[in-house]
Amino acid sequence: DILERPEGLELGGDLREVTIMMSDIRGFTTLSETLAPAQVVKMLNRYLGAMTDIIMAHQGTIDEFLGDAILAVFGAPLQREDDADRAVRCALAMQAAMADINAANLADGLPQVETGIALNTGSVIAGNIGSERRSKYGFVGHPMNVTSRIEDHCAGGEILLSDSTLQKLDGRYRVADRRSLQVKGINQAVVVHRLLEVES
Template sequence: MQENEKQILIENLLHSIRKHPASVTSNGVQKTLDENALAKEFYTLISEATGDHYKSEQKQVTILLADLRGFSAMSEKHTAKELIDLLNRYFHKMSEIILHYGGTIDKFMGDSVMALFGAPSSSEDDLERALACAVEMQLAMNDVNATNQALGLPNIYMGIGLNTGTVVAGNLGSILHSEYTVIGNEVNLTSRIEAHSLRGQIMLSESTYDQAAEYVTVGTINDVLVKGRSQSVRLYELLSTSRPKQLEVPQREIRKSPRIAVNMPLNFQTVAGKTVQAEEYEGRINNISYNGMMAVLPMPIQPSAEIKIHFTLSMMSNQTSEVYAKVLHVQELDKHFYCQLEFTFIDDDAQRELKEFIDRIIESN
């Protein structure tokens, strides 16, 4: 029973009592019934009768956290009603799938949804159902986006993180309002894992992968530093699961790594054949990933051309790293040239520094 339903029931009971006032006699003294005490007693009885009165306990659970990518930017082009309606359609679809696989919807937070498998009740196939649920959720985005397109709205994309571990589960709140939820380091880790997922991806923690290795296939393996952990955390990209049936994650994102928005200077030289040209140019980096960047250049460059980049990410040193990149795509807009670049050469030190820089930015968001 939902909290608002309990409150309505309690108010109806109190209303009935007010219509038929009664008093009790104690030690010869007549006393009026205390409505606040009655409300508390009703709440306890209703919670116990409906099974909502959970005591806190440690439980092994798989936590699923899904979040939309780029949703905040949509607020600039669409009305609040359009966005609320879009979110409700999305949440409705995801809720159907979570409940179908026996998950418990823990909460909605902005444009994200968190679900539990193994709490409040648990079974041997909690992890299997959680993984299948995540894949079905990504598959269902086709239907969500078909509706968006019919309504003249843009496609939306979702990243999902899953983690398996021990949490404290129980009712959190007060007699006025409480909800069943889980807390602990594993919940925080799930949020960090989800933040590293690209649109359309499902990322697994090492503990989740270890327990499901015999029936899942994975792709990219990424070691990242996350807040609250002294050691790097290994993440696995889920590609498919064979339990309880064969399901494959749809491929939506061609990027091979997380991409973050930045506003950084880009100093570069063009390359003709195998010769680096002497003239230096300056542009701006709009976003950057482990493997490339999107930059605004002062002049057009042909696709497949190569440039030599000089840039530093270290705040402790002015030393620049030399990186080579190939132009994949160029688009002119308002006399600016937006270029998609893929790194063709980056030394180990620069790659490590770049990865740590991107991971720090992701963690701070």
């Protein structure tokens, strides 16, 4: 499986334009303190399981789970013409899936949750990162950090995309709430938009 063992493609590391996705459940850490550990893990795994299926169905590469956060990229190890569009459709499908997740949570007496999703497009170094004892296909570059900063600004239920992602889209989407964010280590403000829906 090329996604699992991309060594042949990426041994030394190379520069790739990718669309990066970062998502997390708003307030999950605080919420987790009100529940039994087994409930937290059950709720988290229900959410991550559903999101993983959706990301894989959209040919995204999951880089990490970090607690309730998911970091994924579209465009590495395999680049496709529609990487940014697939990332946007994936984000929409993830938000649409929250209703079922919350219905299942309700049935189990678990709280309702909302996720925020950030999308950003840029050039990153992709390669096998780590050591002989432990390595992973991973990514380095300011666009990764920028995505994390955009994610900090996402409200529950929102999809925020950077201008760099918006410019890559072939599909027609409606956006609103143009905002400029300051990001540490980046001189220019990062312009983001809130995704409304796909135009029919």
